[in-house]
Amino acid sequence: MAATETRRPIATTGSDRPGRAIAQPELLTGAEITCRSLDDEGVTTVFGYPGGAVIPLYDALPRSGFHHVLVRFEQWAALAAIGYARVTGKPGVCMATSGPGATNLVTGLADAMLDSVPLVAITGQVVQPMIGRDAFQEVDITGITLPVTKHNYLVQSAADIAPTLKEAFYLATSGRPGPVLVDIPKSVFLQKAVYSYPQVAGRRGYQPTSVPNLRQVRLAADLINRAEKPLIMAGHGILISGATEEFAAFVDRTGIPVIFTLHGLGTFPESDPMSLGLMGMHGHKHVNDALDQADVLVNIGARFDDRATGRVSDFAPNAKVIHVDIDPAEIGKNVPADVPVVGDAREVLKALISDVHERRHGQWLGWIDSRRNRGLEAALADRPETPEPYTIVKAIAAATNGEAIVTTDVGQHQMWTAQHFGFNHPDRWVTSGGLGTMGFGLPSAIGAKIGRPDLEVWTVVGDGGIQMSLPELATMVQERLNINIACINNGYLGMVRQWQDLFHAKNYSEVRITGPDLAKLADAYGMTGITVRSHEEIEPAIARARSIDGPVLIDFVIEPEANVWPIVPPGASNSEMMHEARFAELD
Amino acid sequence: MKKRHTLVVQVENHPGILNRVASLMRRRSFNIESITVGHSEQPGVSRMTIVVVGEVNDVEQAGKQLYKLMEVLKVTDVTDLSVIAHELALVKVATKAQTRSEILQIAQIFDARVVDATPSTLLIEATGPEERIDGLLTMLRGFGIRELVRTGPVAMMRGGTSVSTKGSGRIERVTEQVVAANGVAVIAN
Numbered sequence: 001m002a003a004t005e006t007r008r009p010i011a012t013t014g015s016d017r018p019g020r021a022i023a024q025p026e027l028l029t030g031a032e033i034t035c036r037s038l039d040d041e042g043v044t045t046v047f048g049y050p051g052g053a054v055i056p057l058y059d060a061l062p063r064s065g066f067h068h069v070l071v072r073f074e075q076w077a078a079l080a081a082i083g084y085a086r087v088t089g090k091p092g093v094c095m096a097t098s099g100p101g102a103t104n105l106v107t108g109l110a111d112a113m114l115d116s117v118p119l120v121a122i123t124g125q126v127v128q129p130m131i132g133r134d135a136f137q138e139v140d141i142t143g144i145t146l147p148v149t150k151h152n153y154l155v156q157s158a159a160d161i162a163p164t165l166k167e168a169f170y171l172a173t174s175g176r177p178g179p180v181l182v183d184i185p186k187s188v189f190l191q192k193a194v195y196s197y198p199q200v201a202g203r204r205g206y207q208p209t210s211v212p213n214l215r216q217v218r219l220a221a222d223l224i225n226r227a228e229k230p231l232i233m234a235g236h237g238i239l240i241s242g243a244t245e246e247f248a249a250f251v252d253r254t255g256i257p258v259i260f261t262l263h264g265l266g267t268f269p270e271s272d273p274m275s276l277g278l279m280g281m282h283g284h285k286h287v288n289d290a291l292d293q294a295d296v297l298v299n300i301g302a303r304f305d306d307r308a309t310g311r312v313s314d315f316a317p318n319a320k321v322i323h324v325d326i327d328p329a330e331i332g333k334n335v336p337a338d339v340p341v342v343g344d345a346r347e348v349l350k351a352l353i354s355d356v357h358e359r360r361h362g363q364w365l366g367w368i369d370s371r372r373n374r375g376l377e378a379a380l381a382d383r384p385e386t387p388e389p390y391t392i393v394k395a396i397a398a399a400t401n402g403e404a405i406v407t408t409d410v411g412q413h414q415m416w417t418a419q420h421f422g423f424n425h426p427d428r429w430v431t432s433g434g435l436g437t438m439g440f441g442l443p444s445a446i447g448a449k450i451g452r453p454d455l456e457v458w459t460v461v462g463d464g465g466i467q468m469s470l471p472e473l474a475t476m477v478q479e480r481l482n483i484n485i486a487c488i489n490n491g492y493l494g495m496v497r498q499w500q501d502l503f504h505a506k507n508y509s510e511v512r513i514t515g516p517d518l519a520k521l522a523d524a525y526g527m528t529g530i531t532v533r534s535h536e537e538i539e540p541a542i543a544r545a546r547s548i549d550g551p552v553l554i555d556f557v558i559e560p561e562a563n564v565w566p567i568v569p570p571g572a573s574n575s576e577m578m579h580e581a582r583f584a585e586l587d
Numbered sequence: 588m589k590k591r592h593t594l595v596v597q598v599e600n601h602p603g604i605l606n607r608v609a610s611l612m613r614r615r616s617f618n619i620e621s622i623t624v625g626h627s628e629q630p631g632v633s634r635m636t637i638v639v640v641g642e643v644n645d646v647e648q649a650g651k652q653l654y655k656l657m658e659v660l661k662v663t664d665v666t667d668l669s670v671i672a673h674e675l676a677l678v679k680v681a682t683k684a685q686t687r688s689e690i691l692q693i694a695q696i697f698d699a700r701v702v703d704a705t706p707s708t709l710l711i712e713a714t715g716p717e718e719r720i721d722g723l724l725t726m727l728r729g730f731g732i733r734e735l736v737r738t739g740p741v742a743m744m745r746g747g748t749s750v751s752t753k754g755s756g757r758i759e760r761v762t763e764q765v766v767a768a769n770g771v772a773v774i775a776n
Contacts, residue, residue, distance in 0.1 A: 146607060147610060150655075204660060205599055
């Protein structure tokens with residue numbers, strides 16, 4: 001008689017991995033502990049690249065419960081993890097080997113640091129006896145990443161791995177989120193220890209404030225209730241704290257119009273009449289005009305970045321400033337705050353809503369509306385021969401009903417997308433704001449698609465940026481990701497060319513850039529490539545890309561010297577915007 | 588107006604903490620004049636005394652940035668508090684038979700003591716506020732200072748008050764105190 005297989009009920013420690021009993025303490029290798037910790041943390045996807053120091057880790061990997069995405073360059077592992085984190089709100093995880101693998105992560109860590117993205121990076125390190133001896137592929141990655149991580153660790157024993165990872169995830173995701181790096185020597189991966197994943201983590205020196213001081217909330221409410229020309233500056237913090245509902249209620253009650261920082265897009269529907277649009281260097285004219293006139297500015301979860309403020313001494317010159325931020329160090333860092341409110345945006349809005357009066361600001365809204373640049377709308381209607389970048393962005397938005405996740409690279413196409421896509425949903429706009437990392441578009445789209453397979457994902461890139469991360473086309477194909485790439489191809493490093501055009505007497509220095517036939521290249525990678533050279537081809541190409549299952553690259557060849565308008569010259573005040581003649585106001 | 592501020596920073600004594608603090612101050616362009624580190628009354632907690640030069644707002648920002656380091660437990664700006672802030676100096680002074688007694692008298696005036704002597708040198712140890720050390724050095728300079736080493740100040744509040752790791756840190760000129768992360772005080776103008 002064959003033995004009957006019986007299964008007793010099995011207790012798990014929170015993961016849904018079946019079949020693992022925890023009755024006896026388990027002696028595991030450091031590599032196994034690392035994988036099990038990620039499983040027990042609930043990690044489902046890791047972006048990485050193997051190498052010498054992490055061979056033991058990759059040896060344990062096939063027995064883990066998470067999916068490993070093999071990128072083509074470690075930097076894109078970090079950026080894919082960022083894309084994943086930005087659309088899911090969960091921490092992104094990336095891993096790389098020691099030395100060059102680890103240093104290649106640095107740009108991604110810096111990106112996550114400046115944009116407050118929860119990221120946990122695991123790097124291999126040379127065996128402990130070799131540390132400090134300039135061993136093969138040795139680099140002091142904890143030293144190197146000190147300024148670009150929220151915190152980092154060099155793990156010295158296998159028993160420390162689980163508590164360290166628990167704390168790393170806690171730090172990465174709590175308070176103001178950020179990147180945390182955990183460096184693990186190869187010898188620690190090989191060492192054995194008893195595995196147990198801690199339930200909680202905490203640190204004596206780390207107690208982020210989430211609930212605001214109620215006195216400050218009352219002071220803020222009082223200022224808001226007395227304002228005649230108030231503006232809300234909506235920042236990334238609203239998305240990070242998951243406060244879009246509370247924010248919409250706040251806007252509804254106070255009747256205050258909303259302007260967006262680059263990362264604030266998606267905090268409130270742009271289609272709503274209370275949305276005024278993007279602020280700052282490439283913001284809308286009426287937005288920057290409104291900033292000039294506002295008497296109260298309510299900044300919720302933004303850090304007064306210089307691209308948003310322009311020359312800071314002239315920023316919102318008539319406004320009393322209420323600054324809501326979870327990071328006390330942001331208060332008064334760039335713009336003095338009249339009423340600082342330290343706390344989580346959601347908690348602050350929940351506290352504020354009962355203290356603010358229901359109001360309408362019809363006259364103020366009317367004045368702002370009168371400052372709209374109607375010339376731009378008119379110019380968009382007259383269709384030039386080559387595809388107009390604004391039109392491409394608007395066509396993608398129209399085709400996807402504005403529901404798609406959009407990631408971008410950095411430069412002109414990024415600003416065109418920010419200005420004209422029209423974001424109506426939270427966490428669907430993924431861009432590199434603080435660091436401005438070129439090459440961001442492709443890997444972040446990979447992370448975003450894996451994080452939200454239920455949503456359509458587009459990445460709008462330039463022909464400069466895409467050439468930085470082209471190898472990730474292979475990752476998209478290997479992972480069979482349904483991503484649509486819109487390359488806005490002008491044969492230039494467009495934003496630098498634009499600055500050379502406007503501010504350096506058209507001295508075009510090293511901005512002319514050639515590239516491969518992108519449609520053919522897409523074909524070579526095993527994906528669909530489409531080239532668009534005329535206005536009429538835009539919509540059919542977008543429709544075709546959407547109908548194809550699998551990655552598609554559309555190469556939109558545009559007017560080489562199209563500029564992003566309007567623009568605040570670097571170092572100038574937001575009120576000193578430049579407009580192109582054909583986009584000037586009609587009236 | 589730029590002025591010197593003395594910050595007492597209590598930190599968890601983890602490897603690399605001095606590097607973290609120094610790196611932070613450098614990358615945010617805060618001007619450190621001196622930094623001293625040593626044990627405190629609590630096991631596992633080190634105490635740093637950092638002298639920085641800057642505007643009030645800069646120093647407040649430095650304090651808030653320091654709080655973002657996981658190991659930092661408390662930052663106290665003791666500049667305008669009643670504190671004892673003492674340095675230590677070791678001075679090797681050139682000596683001849685005819686100058687030795689004069690140097691000893693000077694040392695006595697400044698409460699300094701001789702810790703080593705050779706026929707041609709006296710090694711003098713002085714502690715006290717910066718001005719006292721400056722005064723001693725001014726008086727000794729004429730004899731020939733062979734070698735000098737000075738620490739930055741270490742500081743402690745007078746009276747019964749302690750810079751404990753509990754409670755709220757004080758940043759100078761606080762007008763509106765906000766309960767913020769780790770008890771950082773935030774200025775409201």
